[in-house]
Amino acid sequence: YDGCDLENNRFFAERLCRYGNMSGYDTQIVLSEELDPEDAPDIVVSRSRNLDVITTLEEYGSxxxxxxxxxxxxxxxxxxxxxxxxxxxxxxxxxxxDISPPGPPWIVKSCIGHGGKEVHKVDDVASAIDLIQSMHDRKPIIQKMAGDAGKDLRVYVLGGRILASVMRSSDSDFRANFTLGGRAELHDVPDDAMSIIKKIVPELLPDFIGIDFVFDENGKAYLNEIEDVVGTRMLYELTDLDPARVYMEYITHSKISL
Incomplete structure (x- = not known):
């Protein structure tokens, strides 16, 4: 975990440790800032977005x-x-x-943000330019706004299989994030979104991710983002799944098969 993320996610971190220890691993929570790569563990469950740390751990054999x-x-x-x-x-x-997509309105967001915290709606060119300039150190992009704003679908994928899919919505915000007060309910995956997932998974080869979709006025699905460090609050809230247990079982089985 990155230090800035651990406190808000300690529940999940401690459950990962619990199920790791139950699976026979000596499991500890470690901050990315305190890692010693020369003492790299055999297995790392990365809940960090620090690519340098992850790459270094792999180079040292994790x-x-x-x-x-x-x-x-x-x-x-x-x-x-x-x-x-x-x-x-x-x-x-x-x-x-450099080129404006169809609009306004537009969405201006950081390429490296997460959780909806660096995502802004703008209604004119001047506002878009000012916002892009103010976010210059956060790698901003400008994007066409979804036709059906305030709604998105998150699909949780573990080991190439769908765990659950959740429709998030908000009547008061174009962002539907659960942590920002949006509503959430279990929802079937539409056929066009399912086709997208089937293209992504064999190329990306992820372990545990969230794939987010937005929709146009006619209900067509568009890929919005792929969450590497995907949150699990909605799974605990809406399902009987324990994603920490399921994730650790997947890790144990994948290590056995190597």
Whole structure:
């Protein structure tokens, strides 16, 4: 874990430790800032977005869940969009600000943000330019706004299998994030979103991710982002699953099969 994230996610971290120890591993919570790569463990469950740390651990022999190639693509939205567009997967038009996608309104967001905290709606060119300039150190992009704003679908994928899918919505905010006060309910995965998932998973080879979709006025699904360090609060809230237990069981079985 990165130090800035651990306190808000200690419940899940401690459950991972609990099930890791129950599986026969000597499991500890370690901050990425305090890691000694020369004492790299055999297995790392990475809940960090620090690509340098993950890459270094792999170089020192650790098996990392999710691996560095997943982190590199998922924790930079421009890399995510390039990856999926090369697979023929639709995402909403975007640019680094040199060319405006259809609009306004537009969404301006950081490529390296998460949790909806660096995502802004803008209604005119001047506001977009000012915001992009103010976020210059956060790798901002400007993107067409989804036709059905305030709604998105998160699909949890573990080991190539769908654990659950949750529709998030908000009547008061164009962002539907659960942690920002949005509503959430279990929802079936539409056929077009399922087709996208089936293209992503064999190319990305993730262990545990969340794939987020937004929708246009006609209900067509567009890839919005792929969460490497995917939150689990909605799974605990809406299902009988214990994602920490399921994740650790997956890790144990995948290590046995190596």
């Amino acid at each position: 098996t990392v869940y999710n691996r560095s190639s997943v982190s590199r693509i998922c924790n930079d939205k421009s890399a995510t969009y390039t990856f999926v567009q090369n697979l023929g997967i639709p995402c909403l038009d975007w640019s680094f600000g």
